Amino acid sequence: MTAGCGLRPRPHRVVGRRRLAGDVVSLELEPLEGEPLAFRAGQFNMLTAFGVGEVAISISSAPGEGSTLHHTVRDVGAVSHALTASRVGSLVGVRGAFGTDWGVDALEAEDVVVVAGGIGLAPLRGAIEQLVSSRTRRRRREGAPEAPHPGEHHPPREAREHHSTQPRPPHLHLSVLVGARRPDQLIFEDDLERWREAGAEVEVTVDLATPGWEGGVGVVTALVPRITACEPDRSVAFVCGPELMMRFSARALLDWGMDPERIFVSLERNMQCGCGICGHCQLGPLLLCRDGPVVRYDRTVASLLQERER
Amino acid sequence: MPTTIAALVAAHPLFAGLPADTAELVAGCSHNVAFDAGELLFAEGGPADTLYLLRRGRVELELSSPGAGTLVVATLEANDVVGWSWLFPPYRWHFDARAVQPVGAIAVDGACLRAKADAEPAFGYELVKRLTAVILDRLQSTRLALLDIYSKGETS
Numbered sequence: 001m002t003a004g005c006g007l008r009p010r011p012h013r014v015v016g017r018r019r020l021a022g023d024v025v026s027l028e029l030e031p032l033e034g035e036p037l038a039f040r041a042g043q044f045n046m047l048t049a050f051g052v053g054e055v056a057i058s059i060s061s062a063p064g065e066g067s068t069l070h071h072t073v074r075d076v077g078a079v080s081h082a083l084t085a086s087r088v089g090s091l092v093g094v095r096g097a098f099g100t101d102w103g104v105d106a107l108e109a110e111d112v113v114v115v116a117g118g119i120g121l122a123p124l125r126g127a128i129e130q131l132v133s134s135r136t137r138r139r140r141r142e143g144a145p146e147a148p149h150p151g152e153h154h155p156p157r158e159a160r161e162h163h164s165t166q167p168r169p170p171h172l173h174l175s176v177l178v179g180a181r182r183p184d185q186l187i188f189e190d191d192l193e194r195w196r197e198a199g200a201e202v203e204v205t206v207d208l209a210t211p212g213w214e215g216g217v218g219v220v221t222a223l224v225p226r227i228t229a230c231e232p233d234r235s236v237a238f239v240c241g242p243e244l245m246m247r248f249s250a251r252a253l254l255d256w257g258m259d260p261e262r263i264f265v266s267l268e269r270n271m272q273c274g275c276g277i278c279g280h281c282q283l284g285p286l287l288l289c290r291d292g293p294v295v296r297y298d299r300t301v302a303s304l305l306q307e308r309e310r
Numbered sequence: 311m312p313t314t315i316a317a318l319v320a321a322h323p324l325f326a327g328l329p330a331d332t333a334e335l336v337a338g339c340s341h342n343v344a345f346d347a348g349e350l351l352f353a354e355g356g357p358a359d360t361l362y363l364l365r366r367g368r369v370e371l372e373l374s375s376p377g378a379g380t381l382v383v384a385t386l387e388a389n390d391v392v393g394w395s396w397l398f399p400p401y402r403w404h405f406d407a408r409a410v411q412p413v414g415a416i417a418v419d420g421a422c423l424r425a426k427a428d429a430e431p432a433f434g435y436e437l438v439k440r441l442t443a444v445i446l447d448r449l450q451s452t453r454l455a456l457l458d459i460y461s462k463g464e465t466s
């Protein structure tokens with residue numbers, strides 16, 4: 001087993017398992033012994049399916065959201081298949097936490113725009129959870145009403161003419177834009193509803209509507225110019241999904257008026273050591289296990305994303 | 311909140327930033343309309359005679375095909391534009407457009423707008439540029455949907 005950095009996989013017990021979509025399963029893991037692993041939202045762990053192999057999987061719970069770890073895995077190959085098939089009570093190895101995070105703890109008064117495609121919501125879930133709960137706490141401290149009505153914080157789009165003088169909502173400037181191919185590929189739907197109820201602007205769109213779907217139809221990039229809760233010049237953006245989706249979403253955010261320095265994307269490459277030793281995860285000048293997965297969408301990253309698709 | 315049609319026209323992103331007399335020009339072809347949820351704004355194959363500037367609600371562009379039922383091609387919301395087939399011969403709608411929520415919109419008469427664009431080429435050029443930008447956006451969205459941008463994993 002490759003276990004660089006002096007770290008051996010710590011055995012964890014699967015204490016919860018939930019199927020979120022056809023091939024996507026969320027696992028809840030508890031350490032067999034010792035303290036729960038410390039991490040920041042956006043980081044990943046190397047998960048071992050014993051006897052099969054080890055893969056990088058983002059942490060989808062938020063720091064402090066209970067003593068267990070949540071990982072959301074899509075069954076695409078041998079290791080992810082073994083992980084998604086693991087039963088409650090079985091053991092999984094965990095090494096980590098590795099890599100850079102979304103930097104939620106360093107945010108001050110910024111608006112946050114989150115753009116997620118498909119399973120890309122998994123690495124973002126912890127950050128959104130943290131933002132929603134810290135802003136709810138702040139509202140409470142400042143004596144604002146407990147539960148805002150959905151939509152109360154951001155006036156409906158039609159009421160917000162171009163140079164609007166509407167007062168900005170005081171606390172929760174968070175837009176969560178989610179896109180998926182089909183409605184049955186959406187994950188964390190109950191969380192999306194809960195975030196909406198907590199005052200976040202949550203918009204969901206699919207490419208192909210199936211009967212009964214009442215949400216939007218179109219690609220996620222088309223939601224960017226429709227954002228009402230956040231302002232481009234005060235926002236940071238967190239984008240995660242397949243690379244084409246991130247590339248076009250980043251462009252849509254730039255067109256909306258955002259500064260590239262304030263757009264962050266999460267890049268994936270095959271990983272082995274997870275801690276900057278083996279060189280497996282190199283992308284241009286970056287070792288993504290160490291310099292990523294969360295990187296700023298600056299010129300280097302923009303051109304790397306483009307080059308890799310030529 | 312703007313109340314006159316000209317002010318509503320000027321507040322819509324399609325016409326944002328145009329001189330006041332241009333907004334008046336468009337307003338001269340326009341009136342307010344409302345649709346209940348479920349109502350059709352227009353039907354595939356019908357004569358395309360109106361540009362809709364959405365102010366509230368949601369509209370679905372749909373295609374029905376025997377066997378496959380109704381396919382939703384896109385959903386459009388406040389500040390979006392619905393319908394440009396009135397600009398190009400043979401002036402026929404290519405989709406059904408259905409309100410899925412109560413819709414408020416400004417309906418701009420297509421023939422009236424074309425006549426004004428013909429009479430004032432500078433306005434006409436501006437109009438076509440702005441509509442083309444909308445059409446390009448939709449084309450790009452369609453391409454992205456065809457590419458299935460959510461299915462590709464890492465490309466290493």
Ligand SMILES: Cc1cc2nc3c(=O)[nH]c(=O)nc-3n(C[C@H](O)[C@H](O)[C@H](O)COP(=O)(O)OP(=O)(O)OC[C@H]3O[C@@H](n4cnc5c(N)ncnc54)[C@H](O)[C@@H]3O)c2cc1C
Pocket residue numbers: 044053055056057058059072073074075076077078079080081119122123267268269270271293461462463464
């Ligand atoms: C930092 C980081 C975080 C990650 N977070 C998650 C996560 O939260 N959840 C998760 O499910 N995966 C995540 N991944 C991806 C996961 O590590 C890979 O999918 C891994 O290769 C799966 O190993 P495998 O043995 O099951 O499949 P492999 O045998 O490695 O791959 C099987 C097939 O699937 C394709 N494939 C590989 N990765 C993907 C992908 N992401 N999407 C679509 N097809 C793919 C391969 O090209 C191959 O054809 C992350 C990767 C990185 C680097």
Ligand code: FES
Pocket residue numbers: 270271272273274275276277278279280281282287288289290
């Ligand atoms: S995975 Fe080994 S250097 Fe990054």
